[in-house]
Amino acid sequence: xxxxxxxxxKSRSLYDRALNxxxxxxxxxxxxxxxxxxxxxxxxxxxITDVDGNQIFDLINNFASLIHGHAHPAIIDAVTAQLSHGxxxxxxxxxxxxxxxxxxxxxxxxxxxxxxxxxxxxVMLAVKAARAFTGxxxxxxVEGAYHGTYDHVEVSLDSRPENWGNxxxxxxxxxxxxxAVLDDTVILPFNQPEAAARIIREQxxxxxxxxxxxxxxxxxxxxxxxxxxxAITEAARATGAxxxxxxxxxxxxxxxxxxxxxxxxxxxxxxxxxxxxxFPVGAVAGKEKIMAVFDHRSGKPAVASTGTFxxxxxxxxAGLVGMELxxxxxxxxxxxxxxxxxxxxxxxxxxxQYPAQITGHGSIFKIHTHSRPVNDYRSAWSTPEELADLxxxxxxLLRRGFLISTKGNGFLSTVMTEAELDSFVDAVEGELxxxxxxxxxx
Numbered sequence: 001x002x003x004x005x006x007x008x009x010k011s012r013s014l015y016d017r018a019l020n021x022x023x024x025x026x027x028x029x030x031x032x033x034x035x036x037x038x039x040x041x042x043x044x045x046x047x048i049t050d051v052d053g054n055q056i057f058d059l060i061n062n063f064a065s066l067i068h069g070h071a072h073p074a075i076i077d078a079v080t081a082q083l084s085h086g087x088x089x090x091x092x093x094x095x096x097x098x099x100x101x102x103x104x105x106x107x108x109x110x111x112x113x114x115x116x117x118x119x120x121x122x123v124m125l126a127v128k129a130a131r132a133f134t135g136x137x138x139x140x141x142v143e144g145a146y147h148g149t150y151d152h153v154e155v156s157l158d159s160r161p162e163n164w165g166n167x168x169x170x171x172x173x174x175x176x177x178x179x180a181v182l183d184d185t186v187i188l189p190f191n192q193p194e195a196a197a198r199i200i201r202e203q204x205x206x207x208x209x210x211x212x213x214x215x216x217x218x219x220x221x222x223x224x225x226x227x228x229x230x231a232i233t234e235a236a237r238a239t240g241a242x243x244x245x246x247x248x249x250x251x252x253x254x255x256x257x258x259x260x261x262x263x264x265x266x267x268x269x270x271x272x273x274x275x276x277x278x279f280p281v282g283a284v285a286g287k288e289k290i291m292a293v294f295d296h297r298s299g300k301p302a303v304a305s306t307g308t309f310x311x312x313x314x315x316x317x318a319g320l321v322g323m324e325l326x327x328x329x330x331x332x333x334x335x336x337x338x339x340x341x342x343x344x345x346x347x348x349x350x351x352x353q354y355p356a357q358i359t360g361h362g363s364i365f366k367i368h369t370h371s372r373p374v375n376d377y378r379s380a381w382s383t384p385e386e387l388a389d390l391x392x393x394x395x396x397l398l399r400r401g402f403l404i405s406t407k408g409n410g411f412l413s414t415v416m417t418e419a420e421l422d423s424f425v426d427a428v429e430g431e432l433x434x435x436x437x438x439x440x441x442x
Contacts, residue, residue, distance in 0.1 A: 043070035119272030120148030122282035130209035144377030193231035220380030221366035277318025352432035
């Protein structure tokens with residue numbers, strides 16, 4: 001069992017060293033938690049071994065990117081073989097073509113694919129492609145939805161009651177955000193079909209694109225309703241705006257991605273995470289007439305996109321093997337495991353007598369430390385007391401040897417077993433019982 005947050009661990013020593021050379025002592029903010037992060041030594045399957053030798057069951061899986069867990073033998077064998085033949089080359093490779101072919105074969109809305117190196121880059125390129133294709137400046141996105149760290153898509157990521165307004169206001173996430181960014185970013189309420197469609201229609205010819213996520217992780221981890229998806233896609237197309245579907249995470253929902261499960265056909269789709277087999281990756285895929293903005297053959301393309309490590313040999317090799325392993329049967333098994341886990345977590349919540357709830361879809365779950373109905377960003381909003389309980393729950397689980405995100409999310413992998421997940425459910429129930437007792441004593 002991890003000794004975190006004891007002051008005399010190797011993780012604490014590494015964090016003290018990191019403070020001398022990294023702002024805040026970390027490179028990635030997401031894994032940070034006070035008083036210091038746990039440092040990994042090695043990872044295998046569903047487990048992480050930390051630098052103090054503790055075994056930790058990993059339910060984050062590098063924030064949904066490791067659908068096969070850590071160091072899957074088939075991926076490791078393929079990448080190891082590739083390493084002796086090079087890691088990155090200026091020239092294109094056959095694996096790049098093969099991975100693009102696989103994606104286009106599986107998803108009807110994919111005529112062409114453009115690779116890049118991250119989900120953030122994919123979203124940025126998709127927005128730029130929409131602007132180039134339509135000749136319009138503005139982007140519409142959902143309040144509270146995370147789409148990476150591009151200026152426009154960060155707007156209203158963390159709006160709060162004192163500034164979110166009746167219709168969602170565009171609220172800067174990063175200090176120094178130019179006013180022009182806010183002026184050209186339109187914010188939509190999630191799962192409110194009539195209000196969202198009205199806002200889109202009011203923008204008229206300004207809108208280049210409507211950017212949506214089938215289940216934004218930070219808006220409560222509840223799926224978009226069919227009515228919402230229908231209303232905003234119809235409104236977008238009525239105004240001539242491009243529909244961009246962010247499938248960086250939701251592509252793990254099914255063989256043809258989340259769009260196959262939810263029955264939506266976007267103009268452009270952004271991808272990352274699982275299509276890289278555990279290595280850095282991103283992609284934009286979509287209709288040929290729009291993807292043509294990247295075509296250089298007639299001279300300077302409307303949208304230039306390149307990158308030193310784009311479609312590198314290692315990522316394309318790992319991604320191809322990883323996606324080939326995700327057969328329809330593999331998706332079905334993983335989603336069934338997710339359904340089972342959410343059901344058992346909900347049972348554990350009831351037994352604990354703590355007012356929590358479980359949301360999610362497919363192989364994703366989220367634990368909320370309140371029981372109010374959740375439908376969007378605002379209904380998922382937590383009080384300071386509820387956030388403190390969530391932090392205590394996450395920290396308690398870590399001390400028991402289970403890793404979920406500090407926001408209460410978990411992402412399952414194909415190598416997890418029912419027995420392992422049952423042990424996790426037992427740990428959640430134990431921690432919730434502690435919180436319930438503390439509430440009674442308060």
